[in-house]
Structure formats: structure tokens, C-alpha cells
Amino acid sequence: MIGVRAAVEVKPDNIQEFIAIAQELVEASRQETTNISYDFGKLADSETSFAFIERWEDQKALDQHMQTSHFTGAVAAWEKHLAAPLDVEIYTF
Amino acid sequence: MIGVRAAVEVKPDNIQEFIAIAQELVEASRQETTNISYDFGKLADSETSFAFIERWEDQKALDQHMQTSHFTGAVAAWEKHLAAPLDVEIYTF
Numbered sequence: 246m247i248g249v250r251a252a253v254e255v256k257p258d259n260i261q262e263f264i265a266i267a268q269e270l271v272e273a274s275r276q277e278t279t280n281i282s283y284d285f286g287k288l289a290d291s292e293t294s295f296a297f298i299e300r301w302e303d304q305k306a307l308d309q310h311m312q313t314s315h316f317t318g319a320v321a322a323w324e325k326h327l328a329a330p331l332d333v334e335i336y337t338f
Numbered sequence: 339m340i341g342v343r344a345a346v347e348v349k350p351d352n353i354q355e356f357i358a359i360a361q362e363l364v365e366a367s368r369q370e371t372t373n374i375s376y377d378f379g380k381l382a383d384s385e386t387s388f389a390f391i392e393r394w395e396d397q398k399a400l401d402q403h404m405q406t407s408h409f410t411g412a413v414a415a416w417e418k419h420l421a422a423p424l425d426v427e428i429y430t431f
Contacts, residue, residue, distance in 0.1 A: 250427070285431065336388075
């Protein structure tokens, strides 16, 4: 199994727009058969730091996820809302 | 729901000892009724960086977890194996 923590720093004025895009990505990603869990939330004690915490069957499942239209579409849509690049950590469980 | 990413930097010579402690903690933590998932693994492209990726019903569940003997015992046991303090991020899903 593969675990992902993808941390996001959002521009203070763009938080609602970002959350809307993120929630759509969560719903679509959870439908992928190789997804084990996919969650999104705000970092404690912060208003602008968020993360996706994900678990996938294996690396191939994650690679396929990153080719989906819902993932590539979300990444394109939220680009203008980010204050820093996505900080992604991938773990092998 | 609460998500936790607790990152750990382990001394290069202490990895096997640390992994043994971590795996015991995983087994015990998964038995807690308020735990949703509890995983442990190595960061991609690293030999010394690991993380626990956890999901709990709520903050109270996480607080209770951190009072358990298996958690406090693991933290005490792995202290000498760490190259840096635990880096904990808590997310509200």
C-alpha cells in the first residue's frame, strides 16, 4: 500500500475557491477502484495550510490517479489559488 | 474526522530497532475502537525518513490515543533512535 500526504499552502483570499475544487477532487478520487482512502482537510492552528491524506493499493494506482481528468483538471484549476507549490510525500506501507 | 501525519527521522544505524517499535505501535493502535486507520511506512527515495499516517474519529480519540501505554511506551522506547524530534501535522477532515 502507498500513503500520500500532499500539503498545500493557499492564498488567504482564495480559500473558498480552493476548497470547492479540492472537495470535487476528493469525491471523484474516492470512486477510483484502487483508492483505499482519500481525505482533505485544514492543518490545525492554520487558516491557509491544507493537505490531502491518501492511501492507494500501490504505486501503479497512484500513477493512474495522477493521469485522471479529475486530478489534472483540479491541479490546473487550483494553480492560481496556491501560495506555494504542492509539497508531496509518498510513503510505502 | 482527524488526520495525522507524524514524520520521523531515524538515525541510520538504528532503523531496524525503530521499525520494530513502530510496528508494535501500529498493531496496538489499530485495536483502539476510535481508530479509523493507522499506517506506518518509509518515505520514497529515503532510507531514514518514515511517517505514521493515521485517521481518528475526532480529536478526543487522538488525545486518548496519546495517553495509552502503547503510545507512551513507544515514544519512550524510540527516543534514542531518532535523529530529530517527531514532526506532527494534524488535519481536520
